[in-house]
Amino acid sequence: MLLEKLSNARGVSGDESAVRALIAAHLQKHVDEYRVDALGNILAVKRASKRGARAPFRILVAAHMDEVGFLITHIDRDGLLRFEKIGGIDDRILPAQTVLIGAQAVPGVIGLKPRHLSTESERKQVVAADALRIDLGASGRADAQRVITPGAYATFATQFSTFGDNCARGKALDDRAGCALLCELVRENFPFDLYAVFTTQEEIGLRGARVAGHAVAPNAALVLEATICDDASIRSRARAAQSFPPRAQAPITQLGAGPALTLADRRLLAHKGLTRAIAETARAEKIPFQYKQPLVGSTDAGILHRVRGGVPSAVLSVPARYIHSPAAVISLDDFQNALKLARAALPKFADALDA
Amino acid sequence: MATLTDSLVKFAGAHGASGYEDTVRALIIREFQKLTDTVDITPLGSVIGVKRAGGTRARRPSRRASATNAPRLLVEAHMDEIGLVVTEIRDGFIRFEEIGYWDPRVLPSQNVWVHGRKTLPGVIGSRPPHVLTAKERKHALTLDDLFIDVGMTDARARELVSPGDMITLDRAVIPLQNEMCAGKAFDNRASVVALLEFLKQLQNSAPAWDIYAVANVNEEDSPFYVGAQTAAYAIQPQLALCLDVTHAQQAGLNDEALPQTGQGPCIARGANIHPVVFEKLRQTAQRHALSHQITVYGGNTETNAWMMQTTGNGIPTGLVEIPLRYMHSAVETLALSDIQGAAQLLSAFAMNLNAADARALQGETFTRKAARQKRGARKNAARRTQRQR
Numbered sequence: 001m002l003l004e005k006l007s008n009a010r011g012v013s014g015d016e017s018a019v020r021a022l023i024a025a026h027l028q029k030h031v032d033e034y035r036v037d038a039l040g041n042i043l044a045v046k047r048a049s050k051r052g053a054r055a056p057f058r059i060l061v062a063a064h065m066d067e068v069g070f071l072i073t074h075i076d077r078d079g080l081l082r083f084e085k086i087g088g089i090d091d092r093i094l095p096a097q098t099v100l101i102g103a104q105a106v107p108g109v110i111g112l113k114p115r116h117l118s119t120e121s122e123r124k125q126v127v128a129a130d131a132l133r134i135d136l137g138a139s140g141r142a143d144a145q146r147v148i149t150p151g152a153y154a155t156f157a158t159q160f161s162t163f164g165d166n167c168a169r170g171k172a173l174d175d176r177a178g179c180a181l182l183c184e185l186v187r188e189n190f191p192f193d194l195y196a197v198f199t200t201q202e203e204i205g206l207r208g209a210r211v212a213g214h215a216v217a218p219n220a221a222l223v224l225e226a227t228i229c230d231d232a233s234i235r236s237r238a239r240a241a242q243s244f245p246p247r248a249q250a251p252i253t254q255l256g257a258g259p260a261l262t263l264a265d266r267r268l269l270a271h272k273g274l275t276r277a278i279a280e281t282a283r284a285e286k287i288p289f290q291y292k293q294p295l296v297g298s299t300d301a302g303i304l305h306r307v308r309g310g311v312p313s314a315v316l317s318v319p320a321r322y323i324h325s326p327a328a329v330i331s332l333d334d335f336q337n338a339l340k341l342a343r344a345a346l347p348k349f350a351d352a353l354d355a
Numbered sequence: 356m357a358t359l360t361d362s363l364v365k366f367a368g369a370h371g372a373s374g375y376e377d378t379v380r381a382l383i384i385r386e387f388q389k390l391t392d393t394v395d396i397t398p399l400g401s402v403i404g405v406k407r408a409g410g411t412r413a414r415r416p417s418r419r420a421s422a423t424n425a426p427r428l429l430v431e432a433h434m435d436e437i438g439l440v441v442t443e444i445r446d447g448f449i450r451f452e453e454i455g456y457w458d459p460r461v462l463p464s465q466n467v468w469v470h471g472r473k474t475l476p477g478v479i480g481s482r483p484p485h486v487l488t489a490k491e492r493k494h495a496l497t498l499d500d501l502f503i504d505v506g507m508t509d510a511r512a513r514e515l516v517s518p519g520d521m522i523t524l525d526r527a528v529i530p531l532q533n534e535m536c537a538g539k540a541f542d543n544r545a546s547v548v549a550l551l552e553f554l555k556q557l558q559n560s561a562p563a564w565d566i567y568a569v570a571n572v573n574e575e576d577s578p579f580y581v582g583a584q585t586a587a588y589a590i591q592p593q594l595a596l597c598l599d600v601t602h603a604q605q606a607g608l609n610d611e612a613l614p615q616t617g618q619g620p621c622i623a624r625g626a627n628i629h630p631v632v633f634e635k636l637r638q639t640a641q642r643h644a645l646s647h648q649i650t651v652y653g654g655n656t657e658t659n660a661w662m663m664q665t666t667g668n669g670i671p672t673g674l675v676e677i678p679l680r681y682m683h684s685a686v687e688t689l690a691l692s693d694i695q696g697a698a699q700l701l702s703a704f705a706m707n708l709n710a711a712d713a714r715a716l717q718g719e720t721f722t723r724k725a726a727r728q729k730r731g732a733r734k735n736a737a738r739r740t741q742r743q744r
């Protein structure tokens with residue numbers, strides 16, 4: 001499964017080459033041309049299957065290749081590695097995780113000192129990432145330097161697996177799920193020019209998309225993402241009871257309820273015409289979908305919609321629980337429905353803009 | 356080291372929290388059957404394999420605990436690991452409590468197995484940073500914040516999972532640099548591996564003592580070390596050795612008093628340890644040039660040794676420890692050479708034991724009658740020498 005390979009591939013923002021190689025190999029079979037730009041974005045084109053009388057309509061469909069992870073900043077004298085987080089990672093999920101470092105995928109672990117040796121008050125404190133170390137089993141700095149140099153990137157070491165009721169568990173599903181959807185879409189023939197754009201550096205500020213959008217100058221853009229899903233009603237026993245009145249915690253999206261359509265997020269007011277076209281297509285084709293709770297998160301569309309003179313943009317996402325963690329969870333039903341919906345809705349974009 | 360790695364992968368990969376040791380026990384029974392003369396299970400579930408003094412004889416299983424008059428050496432390791440247990444299922448998600456001594460801060464985003472009617476993969480859920488306030492991100496997570504996601508609807512989850520089902524970490528052994536490994540349940544499967552390695556090293560030798568290899572239940576979940584206590588009571592050994600793991604120097608600690616991984620097993624010393632046993636262990640290590648370290652405990656070693664020492668009429672007890680980093684987490688880290696070293700130390704120790712050692716550990720007895728007889732004998736002897744003069 002391509003999704004599995006993409007999830008296991010390692011590509012922190014700024015170091016996307018392994019993911020890029022995987023995607024490029026796939027694109028060679030399906031697109032007319034592609035190029036890799038100065039930021040490492042892949043800009044692939046699949047031309048319209050039938051050319052109409054009017055000028056070709058260009059739709060940019062984007063998914064980002066990069067994932068959250070770590071950068072090794074220093075090797076301590078005792079051979080332990082200091083690191084910096086790349087992208088939004090909650091410090092609280094780091095203890096007892098395993099990572100793979102550098103191109104050679106050297107395994108390391110993030111240890112927390114045992115409970116036996118911690119005080120009661122220490123156990124109530126979050127250990128900040130800069131106080132944690134990656135342990136390679138190296139005997140000292142020189143020993144660690146044999147296999148690692150500062151500047152090496154590290155990712156979570158989780159391997160993708162399917163589980164439960166047609167769910168998948170893996171790292172980097174944000175946004176390899178989107179990459180996998182886009183890789184599926186390029187197999188199709190569309191009546192418009194499809195610019196399949198695999199972007200870099202999304203997690204550190206939507207940087208790849210800025211230049212990719214500029215270069216393509218599309219008529220419309222669709223971003224394929226994995227988005228926040230906080231639907232575990234069970235999530236906090238203690239604090240639900242503490243706060244009075246109980247604070248309503250919105251789930252943002254629901255797992256298994258279909259792909260999520262963005263109305264607005266922190267950086268985007270989605271184009272109404274495109275969003276309506278997607279929703280109407282879903283209803284007509286009986287594909288389940290949901291609206292993502294507005295004003296949370298942001299995607300490459302946050303930059304794509306304002307390149308050059310502006311680009312009408314929409315976002316379609318696969319809900320992912322525990323996003324930015326070593327083990328995100330998606331529903332493969334949502335994934336398939338996202339693919340169906342994108343495939344059916346994209347040909348309607350041109351008319352939606354005319355209307 | 357390759358076979359040692361295989362063995363660690365096998366035993367650390369098995370799942371058995373305190374009270375749920377069945378799978379691990381079955382694996383150990385199979386190994387004991389190959390390596391000892393008799394295998395017995397105690398009423399609480401500990402496994403006792405006996406290798407008779409003078410070498411392995413007939414492989415006939417015997418129900419009799421002691422068939423020779425040789426002194427008995429008990430060498431034990433607990434086979435249970437810390438784990439979690441299902442308490443509640445709500446909307447398909449699972450709430451849990453701890454079995455053993457956890458810091459909940461090592462649990463978020465860990466992959467787990469839920470051992471229900473089927474063994475289900477799951478993940479301990481964490482909330483995305485995007486929706487958390489700065490204040491929430493400073494709140495160290497407790498069990499009340501944590502839940503397990505098995506990717507199922509409520510109905511399906513309820514069909515397959517019940518309160519009381521065991522949950523364990525899903526973590527394969529990770530090979531690190533310098534023949535170190537990281538993984539789950541090295542506490543105390545590393546010692547189980549060392550115990551089996553010890554038995555293998557004794558295969559072609561004939562120790563003067565009966566060797567009782569014991570894999571104990573219920574170390575992690577109770578302060579009473581019930582598995583070790585009851586097994587030691589059944590055996591009533593002249594000497595008991597406990598094999599366990601101990602905290603090593605590691606990230607987040609700046610304590611040079613702690614032992615180091617890769618520098619050999621630790622021989623413990625303190626009130627919990629019989630001084631003769633300590634001395635004999637140390638001498639054995641020195642005589643065989645085995646690298647070793649000394650750990651010191653004023654009182655409770657927080658191992659099975661603590662309870663075995665006071666079992667029955669009291670048992671001279673020793674403790675050999677394998678240094679471990681990040682204890683009670685999914686990344687417990689150790690050096691394979693320390694497991695090997697512990698096995699070597701134990702087998703050299705067992706081979707050196709003789710009848711005099713049993714007498715040295717007997718303690719002392721005084722009775723007025725015996726003393727009078729002794730005095731009388733001395734007087735008689737003195738008279739005899741006078742007369743001879």
